[in-house]
Amino acid sequence: MENEFTNFDEIKTKIVNLSAVLSLPKGTEAFISDVHGNNDKYLNIIRSGAGNVSRKVEELFNGRLTLVNQKKLVCLIYYPEEVLQKSKQDVDPDEAEQWYMDTINRLIEVVRYVSNKYPRHIVDQALDSRFHDITKELVFEDFAAADKIAYYREMIKNLIDLNMSDIFIISMCHAVQKLAIERIHIIGDVYDRGSDPNLIIKHLSESWQNFDFEWGNHDILWMGSMAGSKLCMLNLIRISARYHNLALLKNAYDIDLTSMIKFATNRYVPLPNFEPKITSANVTDQERNIDNCVQQAATIMQFKLEGQAIKRRPEFDMDDRLLLDKLSLDKKKVTINGHDYQIENGCFQSVNPAKPYQITHSEQTVIIDLINQFTHSTKLNEHMWFMADNGSMYLKHNDNLLFHGCVPVDNDGNFLKWKIDGREYYGKNLLDYFEYILKDGMHHPTTGDCFNSDFIWFLWEGKNSPLFGKNKMATFERYFLKDEKLQQEEFNPFYKLCHNEWFADKLLKEFDINSRGHIVNGHTSISKDAPIMANKKIVLVNGLSDSIKDSDIGGYALLFDSYGMRLETLRPFINRQKVIEDMSDVVLDKQIVEHSSERKTVADTDYGQKIKRQIAKLSAQLE
Ligand SMILES: O=P(O)(O)OC[C@H]1O[C@](O)(COP(=O)(O)O)[C@@H](O)[C@@H]1O
Numbered sequence: 001m002e003n004e005f006t007n008f009d010e011i012k013t014k015i016v017n018l019s020a021v022l023s024l025p026k027g028t029e030a031f032i033s034d035v036h037g038n039n040d041k042y043l044n045i046i047r048s049g050a051g052n053v054s055r056k057v058e059e060l061f062n063g064r065l066t067l068v069n070q071k072k073l074v075c076l077i078y079y080p081e082e083v084l085q086k087s088k089q090d091v092d093p094d095e096a097e098q099w100y101m102d103t104i105n106r107l108i109e110v111v112r113y114v115s116n117k118y119p120r121h122i123v124d125q126a127l128d129s130r131f132h133d134i135t136k137e138l139v140f141e142d143f144a145a146a147d148k149i150a151y152y153r154e155m156i157k158n159l160i161d162l163n164m165s166d167i168f169i170i171s172m173c174h175a176v177q178k179l180a181i182e183r184i185h186i187i188g189d190v191y192d193r194g195s196d197p198n199l200i201i202k203h204l205s206e207s208w209q210n211f212d213f214e215w216g217n218h219d220i221l222w223m224g225s226m227a228g229s230k231l232c233m234l235n236l237i238r239i240s241a242r243y244h245n246l247a248l249l250k251n252a253y254d255i256d257l258t259s260m261i262k263f264a265t266n267r268y269v270p271l272p273n274f275e276p277k278i279t280s281a282n283v284t285d286q287e288r289n290i291d292n293c294v295q296q297a298a299t300i301m302q303f304k305l306e307g308q309a310i311k312r313r314p315e316f317d318m319d320d321r322l323l324l325d326k327l328s329l330d331k332k333k334v335t336i337n338g339h340d341y342q343i344e345n346g347c348f349q350s351v352n353p354a355k356p357y358q359i360t361h362s363e364q365t366v367i368i369d370l371i372n373q374f375t376h377s378t379k380l381n382e383h384m385w386f387m388a389d390n391g392s393m394y395l396k397h398n399d400n401l402l403f404h405g406c407v408p409v410d411n412d413g414n415f416l417k418w419k420i421d422g423r424e425y426y427g428k429n430l431l432d433y434f435e436y437i438l439k440d441g442m443h444h445p446t447t448g449d450c451f452n453s454d455f456i457w458f459l460w461e462g463k464n465s466p467l468f469g470k471n472k473m474a475t476f477e478r479y480f481l482k483d484e485k486l487q488q489e490e491f492n493p494f495y496k497l498c499h500n501e502w503f504a505d506k507l508l509k510e511f512d513i514n515s516r517g518h519i520v521n522g523h524t525s526i527s528k529d530a531p532i533m534a535n536k537k538i539v540l541v542n543g544l545s546d547s548i549k550d551s552d553i554g555g556y557a558l559l560f561d562s563y564g565m566r567l568e569t570l571r572p573f574i575n576r577q578k579v580i581e582d583m584s585d586v587v588l589d590k591q592i593v594e595h596s597s598e599r600k601t602v603a604d605t606d607y608g609q610k611i612k613r614q615i616a617k618l619s620a621q622l623e
């Protein structure tokens, strides 16, 4: 700090600038969760500022632009490349110059409006460097000054005449997208089920400045695989095959599945219970068969290694998941709680009844080949460290507590206690401990069975793990048994208790947050519960998950701006083309969670506290 300034005037200037930032309105935070590899859906939310862009356009242009023209402008801001293309076909050539002028002028207004919460250097970062000077003039200078009007007009006209208007418009739209949201909280499950989680990571790392992850159980599978957990890897491969996403492993992470595919297609035949869940129509029968057989091979290897882990970790209390040793000799029945159940479409040919959890030699060869590739994949390492470095098990931010799943409790709301290595962990320190184990595991990748990898796997599907939050993952029952009751997975009592304000207060206290704060989580499907609970202290934002079935809404996103918190009900997302065609906005409906007539400023935020500490230090230097 001392070296940063050469004289008192510089320190004073810094204090003046920092104090000015404190009085700016608090930036808008967006909370989304359960993105599940659906990049287009994710981008639709991000580009729309989770509904904030359309709201700004409405505030700015109501009474000046018709609703249709507002919609057109909003859609242009979300998808400038495609909409420009479309507009060129729609707009009469004689009107084109007018269209460009109107559009550029409107965008300048929007950029100016969304910039008013930020200090200049942040706005500069959002603007395309190629147009820095022009945008700065157009956006920040006094447009109304009579003698400057001609100058501005000339600038805009030149952009059009020199055929620069398209790229200028695109760059302005991107700036609006970025400035509409100050920070994005991604409350877990970026990975699995969808095909493009890598593109989401790429987008955040290349185009966004301010975001955080609260890891989800699915993210753990990927981070854990990179750390050498074979169990995480087998679950990951099984799910990738189930959703026809095996190609992602090769294309994005250079992981070659040849050994697995050969093994699986030699040992297994396609079965109806392993039919992959495929949305695209262009999948060949051969590809389907590969997905089907790989899913079976990975499932059986998973069950075997899980059995071994459960046996060496009695503290996991997961003996009810030991089902391979409950198979009848002919493997057509399984005994659960004293009852025999018929196995439908079993594929237990590699299970030795005498040693059901023993992996065969050829299974072992495949597993070793794959886990070595997972731990050594440069791209996977890069992406998983990106998630680790920008993420956490939970986050305390501006008086809110964010996490993906739950804080495990019993029916009365007492925190469940785990005795690990002679020490007791529960509540906040349990989550802290798991975070430590995960990061330690990533720092020291080990493909052998070890403490770290067992606990990392436990986070994925362990009984009442904070990220999973259920009593069991019924993978065996869901693949092989008809009885729906057996397939059910029970949520930790946390989710029922979330409706009570006393429980919210207890959680906030545990994490040392004042009782005016909120808890925001994701993970669970929203169809069963109203998303705002506990006297508005707990908000569930399962925004994007496809698990929201039978629903005519597309989930929720939460916005927290200077006036309070709003929960946005999202429109179901079909695809990008359809959004552009229909000019449909991302938001269907809004609910106020909290509104204050007194506007929050940066001074009221965590960042504001940091600035105040900085000012205090600088003032001390002056003295
Ligand atoms: O929909 P699928 O692929 O059958 O997955 C179901 C499994 O996913 C889980 O819901 C976990 O995933 P989520 O974290 O997305 O809920 C398990 O509880 C369940 O067994």
Ligand SMILES: [Mn+2]
Pocket: 188, 189, 216, 217, 218, 404, 467, 523, 524
């Ligand atoms: Mn989840």
